[in-house]
Amino acid sequence: MEPYIxxxxxxxxxxAFEFAELFDGCARPWEVLLRAKAxxxxxxxxxxxxxxxxxxxxxxxxxxxxxxxxxxxxIRPYSVIGANCSVGHGSEVKHCVMLxxxxxxxxxxxxxxxLGRSARLGxxxxxxxxxxxxxxxxxxxxxxxxxxxxxxxxxxxxxxANCVTQPGTHIGAYSWVFPLTDVRGxxxxxxxxxxxRSLTMQDxxxxxxx
Numbered sequence: 001m002e003p004y005i006x007x008x009x010x011x012x013x014x015x016a017f018e019f020a021e022l023f024d025g026c027a028r029p030w031e032v033l034l035r036a037k038a039x040x041x042x043x044x045x046x047x048x049x050x051x052x053x054x055x056x057x058x059x060x061x062x063x064x065x066x067x068x069x070x071x072x073x074x075i076r077p078y079s080v081i082g083a084n085c086s087v088g089h090g091s092e093v094k095h096c097v098m099l100x101x102x103x104x105x106x107x108x109x110x111x112x113x114x115l116g117r118s119a120r121l122g123x124x125x126x127x128x129x130x131x132x133x134x135x136x137x138x139x140x141x142x143x144x145x146x147x148x149x150x151x152x153x154x155x156x157x158x159x160x161a162n163c164v165t166q167p168g169t170h171i172g173a174y175s176w177v178f179p180l181t182d183v184r185g186x187x188x189x190x191x192x193x194x195x196x197r198s199l200t201m202q203d204x205x206x207x208x209x210x
């Protein structure tokens with residue numbers, strides 16, 4: 001694989017991925033999503049996958065061994081969810097590739113994104129996937145040739161609860177974005193990302209409200 005891809009996803013992570021053919025011939029991460037649209041033409045759902053009640057699968061989708069899709073989740077076309085992945089209650093996954101063991105927690109939105117092995121989106125996290133002016137998304141000055149592109153989240157990286165990533169965000173492996181943080185652009189591997197915030201406390205009356 002090209003170094004551009006292996007910076008985010010180790011060769012071992014892709015090699016163990018049940019749907020590794022998605023990466024064939026791809027030099028850039030977003031090309032994997034384009035390839036998914038080309039080859040994910042019918043549903044492939046492992047017998048061991050656990051699909052909870054009220055889940056809506058809008059095929060074609062691929063879901064791997066022992067993946068779990070929680071109550072009320074929506075999985076939209078061309079999404080590929082690897083082995084031992086989980087999508088939590090009420091979350092939406094739109095045209096994403098989730099490598100083995102990655103997780104989208106409850107009430108989150110993952111759109112047009114790639115999640116590395118054991119990467120995680122916390123509850124309420126949103127991967128914004130379209131610019132306000134609907135022009136092509138860019139990363140580090142490079143045109144991604146699409147007006148829809150969310151996030152590349154490297155192996156074992158994590159977004160905390162209620163994080164928001166802007167379109168085209170790329171985050172390297174083993175980085176943590178702390179809760180309530182909004183990020184954009186490129187974040188290298190092995191970083192901790194948070195915004196300094198001050199906390200104000202004031203006295204409060206003892207009022208019982210109805």
